Amino acid sequence: MTVLYGLYLILTCVSASSLYKRVDIDSYRTPTKWGTGPACVINCWGKENGVYQSCDSCKTYITCDRGRLYDNGTCYEDLVWDNNRKKCTFPPSSTCWMNGPCTYDCRDKRDGNYQSCRACDVYVTCVSGKLYPDQPCPQGKVWDQSIRECDLASSTCIQN
Structure with a gap:
């Protein structure tokens, strides 16, 4: 019985160590x-x-x-x-x-609307390298950078 228990412990340790490989x-x-x-x-x-x-x-x-x-x-x-x-x-x-990959600087950005770093219900606008912050989404909507507009839900902005 002691030999079987010892063998069981060895097999358990070997199989457990094979599960935990260094990544x-x-x-x-x-x-x-x-x-x-x-x-x-x-x-x-x-x-x-x-x-x-x-x-x-x-x-x-x-x-x-x-x-x-x-x-x-x-x-x-x-x-x-x-x-x-x-x-x-x-x-x-x-x-x-x-709020996801957001924009707080318009250098090297094309003109357009981008995710704000301040909140999900606002976005920023870049025009000729100048930032126009916190443009509001319509009430009840949030900015979604993947579709580049305000929507009922966002895949790019998580409220904290």
Whole structure:
């Protein structure tokens, strides 16, 4: 009976270890909330010790220490995490967009309407490199960048 139990433990450990293969997280795309961007981190495998953008939201960050992930920290009030600066900043963040890939600068943009960084029920207009902020959508509608207009729902802007 002891031999069978020992064999069972060995087989269990071997099959469990084959399930948990090390994954290079930088090459693995994970679904994230809109805007958390490619800089976000879901675990600390292979990461240097430090603070990183969480994939949970633009307001949260994680700490990696010797391969271990520590609870999310939260940016206070209206601040969001900027992974390039490694601190909470006022929006917009260079690495995390509160409302999907938003526009806060019209340099190198064609004339037209774009997702606002401030809210889902407004959009911005770019004309000759100049930004015209917070153009309102009709009541009850939100901006959807994929169709470039206000609609009843948006696939590109998530209300936080």
